[in-house]
Amino acid sequence: MEASRRDFMQYVVGAFGAVAAVGAAYPILKSLGPNAAAALQSKVDYDVSQLKPMDVRVTSWKGFPVFVMMLPTPFNWNGPERNNKYKNHNRDILGNHNVYAIIGKCTHLGCIPLWKPDGDSAMNPSNVPVFHCPCHGSIYTPWGDNISGPAPLPLGIPPQALNGNTLEIGTPGFVKKFWDPYT
C-alpha cells in the first residue's frame, strides 16, 4: 500500500513537472516568433479601386518593396525581349491579369526601379512603358521580365489573389507560390 502511494506520487510529480516544462517552453518560443506588427506584413491587402490604367503604387510585403500596378485592357506591348531561359517568365506567371503585384527590387544589386510609362530615352525603341533601375541601367517589362542591362533575373512575384477590388498580397491565388529570384 505504501509503495503504490509512493508510485502514484512519483507519477503525479513527474506529470506536473512535464506540464511545467512545456508551460515554460511555450512562452519562450512564442517570444521569439514574429510579433503582431511583423505578422501584419505577411498578408497585405491593397485596394485597387483608386488605380487608373498605367498606374503603379508602392507598398511593402515581408519587408520587400512591392509594386502594385494596373495595365489597361487590352494592352499591347511591343518592346524588345531577351532571348534566354527567362524569356517572358513573369508574363507567363501573371497570365492575362491586368492588376497584379511584383517585387520592386532590382535583381542586379537590389535598387528600386523607376516606372517610366512613356519609355526611357536611353532605350531603343523608347516609347514602350518599362521599369528602369537607375543604379546600373537595367530595364524590365511592365511584368518585371528583364530585357536589358546587367540584371540577371526577372523581378520577384509574391503570391497574390484578386478579390473584387482588393489585391491580396501574400494569399495564394492566381499566383500560388512566391517566385523569389534570390533563392
Added chain:
Amino acid sequence: MGLAKFIEERTHLSEIFQSQMVDYKVPKNLTFPYAFGVLAIIAFTVQIVSGMILLMYYKPYDTLAFDSAALFIWKVVPYGWLFRSIHAAGANFFLAVVYLHMFTGIYYNAYKKPRELVWVMGFIIYFLLLLTALTGYVLPWGQLSYWATEVTVEIPGAIPGVIGETISLLMRGGYTLGNLAIGRFFALHVLILPLILLGVVSIHLFLVRAAGISNPDGKPYDKKKEGVPFHPYVTLKEGAVAMFYLALFFFFVFFYMKEFLPATNWEPANPLQTPAEIAPEWYLKGYYAIFRSIPNKFIGFVTFNLVLALILLLPWLDFSPIRSARRRPLFFAMYIVFIFAGAGLTIIGTLQATPQVAKVGLFFTALLFLFFISLPIISFIELGYAKAKGEVDYAKGGEQ
C-alpha cells in the same frame, strides 16, 4: 609565504596539483597533434577575454551597431582596434584549431570505445561553436554580416511546408532581418552560447580524463612503464607549443587582418543591395559547397545535414577493433580521401557557382560519402584480420 600556507591549509591545492598533474601519467609517445586540444582551450580563453572588452562598447541596435563596431571601437576606444582584431582573427583560429583537433581524433581513432562520449560531447562543442561564430558574425552589421545572415536564416526554408518558414521566422523574429534579430543574436553570442560551451567543454575535459587519453600507436600500454608524468613533461612541451601558436596568431593580428575583417564588411548593411559575391566564412564553405552543388534545394539541405550526422555517428560507423591510422593502411587511405574531399569542398566553396564548379563539388561530396561508407566495410575486413591474429579479446574492449 604565510599567505600560501594559509590557503594551502584550507584548500589542499598542492594535493590536487600532485594527484592531477604529477601523478597523472600519460603515454610518452604522444605526438605533436595531441597539443591541439590545449590550443583550443587557449583560443577559447582569448575569445572570452577580447569579447568581454568589446561587450563594453558594442551597441546591439541597427542604427548604432555598425558605428559602434567600425568607428567607436575601431577609432575612439584606446586599443579598441587591437581587441576587435584579436576577436575577429581569434574566431578563425579557434575554428581552425578545432578542425585540426577533430582530424587528429579521427586519425588516431580517438572516438572508439571507451571514448564515444568524448566524441559526442566534442561534436556538440563543434556545433555550438559554429552557431557562436555565426551569431557573432552578424553583430558588426556590415554588408557581409547582413547578407550572409540573411542567406543563413533562409536555409531552413528548404524544409517543405510551414516548418521551414517557422524556423526562419523564429530566427529573425519576423519577415525582415533587423533589430529583433540583432538583439537575439547578440544575446546568444555573448552569453547563452558561451555559457553552454563552458559547461560542455568542462564535460568534454572530464570525459577525456575519465576514459584516459588515447595513444598514437593504438595499442594497449603499460601505464607504469610507458607513462610519463603530465607535469612537467607534457605541460612544458604544450606550453612551448602554446607560445609558438600565440606568436603565429599575433603575427596575423598585427600584420595581416584583411582576410579576417574583409573590406565588404566595412560598408554598413544595406537591406536593398546584395553584394555581388556572397558566401559564408571559410569554416562553413565545405557544407555550403555541398548545399549549392546539388541542384535540388531540399536534397542539398538533407545532404549537408547528413554529413554533420555522420560525423556525430563516427564511433558507431567504425567498429574495427584496431585503433589508430598507423596500424590501419586501408583506413589511412580513406582518411586521405576524407581530408582531400574536405579541403576540396572548402576550396570549391570560395569559387563562383558555375555548372563546372557544381560538378566538381558533386565529385568531392561523393568522395566524402565514400569515406563514411567505407568505414563499416574496412571494419568488417579488419575484424576478420584481428580474429585470425587472435586479437579479438583486445577487440572486445581492453583498456588502453
